[in-house]
Amino acid sequence: MSKVLYIKANAKPEGISRTFKLSDSFIEAYKSSYPNDEVITLDLYKENIKPLTEDDISAIYSPKTDQSRNHPVLRYAYEFAEADKYVIAAPLWNLSIPGILKLYFDYVTATGITFNYTSGGGVAGLLENKKAIHIVTRGGEYSEPPMSEYEMGDKYLRVLLGFYGVNDISTFAVENMDRSDTNVEAVLEKGVKELQEKAKDF
Ligand SMILES: Cc1cc2nc3c(=O)[nH]c(=O)nc-3n(C[C@H](O)[C@H](O)[C@H](O)COP(=O)(O)O)c2cc1C
Structure with missing residues (x-):
């Protein structure tokens, strides 16, 4: 049995959002x-996600213990690490992802949960054998150069x-x-x- 994390990032709700029509x-x-x-299902606009505070940053980078799983700031990182598959629904906003999705990933990118620093001074992703799909709609066209840049x-x-180790x-x-x-x-x-059709093989 797989665990799928469906991450929705749009101020526009179901019934209005084209991206959500596809992803739903x-x-x-x-x-x-x-x-x-x-x-x-993680609808980020319903999660009341806020920018990281200084204390949040400490929690994210501090060594993890048996109690860390219960730390509220680390909830998103553990939930992400425990999933097998990711469905990310996010329209193109200002050439990038909606800001709330970036805020969410600031919580997910936590040492000892989704990545670690190595003794050699590098970084290593901690997630293996996961797969992801990004479902996106865009106002314009970015599939060919120069717009793809x-x-x-x-x-x-x-x-x-x-970076987390998710390569599929x-x-x-x-x-x-x-x-x-x-x-x-x-x-x-x-x-x-x-x-x-794609969902059958995801
Ligand atoms: C805040 C905002 C920024 C946008 N920026 C871009 C952009 O940089 N390039 C683009 O092609 N479309 C842009 N769009 C258009 C959306 O990507 C497009 O309308 C998309 O289909 C919206 O998806 P939705 O119906 O799920 O909200 C932007 C829309 C919004 C609301």
Whole structure:
């Protein structure tokens, strides 16, 4: 049985968000294919996530003990480490991820939980055999150069997840959502169908 962490990062709710229309369809199809798996939904806007305080930073970088699992600041890092699969739903905002998702990863990136410093002065990810999908919609198009250089949301997620040791990462992007000549409903329906297929093998 796998544990799936479904991380939702958007101020716009279900029914409004195009990204969530895609990602919710993916999750529903996944649940049908894997009814015994546990899916934990983390809607970051409902979590009241705040920027790290100085005390939070101490907790994140201090040595971990048997009691650390119960520390409220470390909750997101342990929950992340204990999951097997990640579904990250985040639209492109200002060439990157929504700020709340960055705040969330500031909690997840904790020594002794998702990564560690090595004796040689380097860093090592602590997560193994995990997989992730980033589901994203974008107003414009960033799939080809030179615009692909401007896209730093998916790039950031890939580098950060790789830093934790998560290397099996896929991206499902639906672009040109804000172009007047895009038939948004039709493009989303096509995306939903493709994702329903992808969910069977996730
Ligand atoms: C705050 C904000 C910033 C955005 N920045 C970009 C951007 O840099 N590039 C882009 O192509 N679209 C940008 N968009 C458009 C969204 O990526 C696009 O409309 C997307 O489909 C929104 O997804 P949603 O319906 O799930 O919210 C931005 C939208 C918002 C609200």
